[in-house]
Amino acid sequence: MANPILVEVTRGPLVESIHRGSIAIADASGTLIFALGDIDTPVYPRSSLKPIQTLPLIESGAAEAFGLTEEEIALACASHSGEPMHTQRVAAWLSSIGCAESDLACGPHPPRYEPAWEEMVKRGEHPSRLHNNCSGKHAGFLTLAKHWDIATNGYERVDHPVQQEVMATLSRLSGVSNLPYGIDGCAAPNFALPLLGFARALAQLADPSALDPIRADAACRVVHAMVSFPELVSGTGRACAILMRASAGRAAVKTGAEGFYAGIIPERGLGIALKIDDGASRAAETAITFVLDRMGLLGEDKAARAILDAPVLNTRNETVGTRRVSETLARSALR
Secondary structure, eight states, X not given: OOOOEEEEEEETTEEEEEEEEEEEEEETTOOEEEEESOOSSOBOOGGGGHHHHTHHHHHTSHHHHTTOOHHHHHHXXXXXXXXXXXXXXXXHXXXXXXXXXXXXXXXXXOOSSHHHHHHHHHHTOOOOGGGSTTHHHHHHHHHHHHHHTOOOTTTTSTTSHHHHHHHHHHHHHHTOOOOOEEEOTTSSEEEOBOHHHHHHHHHHHHOGGGSOHHHHHHHHHHHHHHHHOHHHHSOTTOHHHHHHHHTTTSOEEEEETXXXXXXXXXXXXXXXXXXXXXXXXXXXXXXXXXXXXXXTOSTTOHHHHHHHTXXXXXXXXXXXXXXEEOHHHHTSOOO
């Protein structure tokens, strides 16, 4: 059966577009707290996986050995906008481990933040691999390889020890042993699993009390870095930064390509995994904002509410419709 409609877009009196999807919320024991739609079919978390991909960097002792701060940890979890605050930090990080931009396996793309891109165009500069939204994650992979004194070349291949450790970490936290993979946009493998399994993994970052001390410390450091540096995790004006600011550190959230969103709620020990079927990020942003708001985490923050009930504008900047959650989601038992 088709997943329920989670978000709809109106124009005038009519619903013009709909976005179906599914949501799983679980606690650290693996108990399912809330479900809507198909939570059992494997899906790719895409960049929502980054907080878990960052754990081996800390657990291995690599972060401590190379003196990484919370800023670098936040960048390892980031899908950043390629602003100077991102690229300059990643460049300095690479230098500190004896690597360079050319060692990054991800390809270049323009900054997502338009003012940064416009300034580069004015100066006649071209995007580099540092501008890739995943450059912080890749710097983390390189750091782990350096710490283990193994080959950095090919670190992005699924059979490399770095990626094998990521896979083992995700499998252990999620309880899912069979993890098919595809290659992400940044050239690293992305492992697929059911929403329920991923929600369980995220919940253990929210409540690491049952984890061994080394992994529990790593989980706490990842979450604290994300909520302490929201703009490094995303960028100026991005939804992740807006929602983490609005929650005042009570929630860590991470977007993923193709309509994925992850949430980590330490005060309630919950993990949230959300996927929009058609891959629309606009719908994923509205849905995760609703979930956080229903949990009482956002208050009256205006920027967050602008995501929850986003206006549809015409070229004269006039409101002609809205993007909103569906009646199905609004009337659900989510609390």
